[in-house]
Amino acid sequence: xxxxxxxxxxxxxxxxxxxxTIDEIVADYATHFADGVAAGRTEAEVxxxxxxxxxxxxxxxxxxxxxxxxxxxxxxAAAGAVFxxxxxxxxxxxxxxxxxxxxxxxxxxxYVAAIAIFFAGGxxxxxxxxxxxxxxxxxxxxxxxGLMAGGASAAAVLTLITIGLVNALxxxxxxxxxxxxxxxxxxx
Numbered sequence: 001x002x003x004x005x006x007x008x009x010x011x012x013x014x015x016x017x018x019x020x021t022i023d024e025i026v027a028d029y030a031t032h033f034a035d036g037v038a039a040g041r042t043e044a045e046v047x048x049x050x051x052x053x054x055x056x057x058x059x060x061x062x063x064x065x066x067x068x069x070x071x072x073x074x075x076x077a078a079a080g081a082v083f084x085x086x087x088x089x090x091x092x093x094x095x096x097x098x099x100x101x102x103x104x105x106x107x108x109x110x111y112v113a114a115i116a117i118f119f120a121g122g123x124x125x126x127x128x129x130x131x132x133x134x135x136x137x138x139x140x141x142x143x144x145x146g147l148m149a150g151g152a153s154a155a156a157v158l159t160l161i162t163i164g165l166v167n168a169l170x171x172x173x174x175x176x177x178x179x180x181x182x183x184x185x186x187x188x
Contacts (some may be wrong), residue, residue, distance in 0.1 A: 001047040003033040013057020017064055025060060070170075078166045100169075107162055114154035121147025 128140020
């Protein structure tokens with residue numbers, strides 16, 4: 001494989017990343033080819049040492065997603081990291097995606113329940129003094145505060161669980177992430 005073909009396939013696989021990032025990565029791998037040729041290797045040998053450019057692009061995209069998640073813990077960064085890690089292999093998508101969708105659905109349901117409990121507590125707290133609540137006004141106020149605290153606590157715990165699951169998925173991706181040998185290292 002020539003360097004031009006390798007770099008074109010790499011650039012195509014990196015589509016979707018910022019243009020400056022793509023240009024930087026492609027320039028780095030062009031340097032690998034130039035250094036390899038200067039060291040007496042052919043472009044085909046350098047390309048073989050670097051591996052499949054499509055697989056390399058998927059790994060670099062996964063690394064970018066994981067880096068974005070580690071820098072900022074936002075829902076969009078989490079989604080980017082999750083789908084970048086899942087994109088490393090079709091078998092992972094076939095196995096992990098149904099499990100991941102089930103877990104995300106359950107977490108969403110628990111979040112909705114926590115929010116509903118919080119608002120129900122607010123309703124009990126606000127309406128308690130005006131309605132004949134069993135136990136009187138004080139029990140209505142305390143029950144409302146308790147429900148609101150329980151809903152907020154459940155949402156906080158669910159947020160910690162969600163962050164832990166994203167971190168576990170990133171760990172799984174790193175576990176399956178193969179390290180690239182630089183093109184200039186002699187092959188064993």
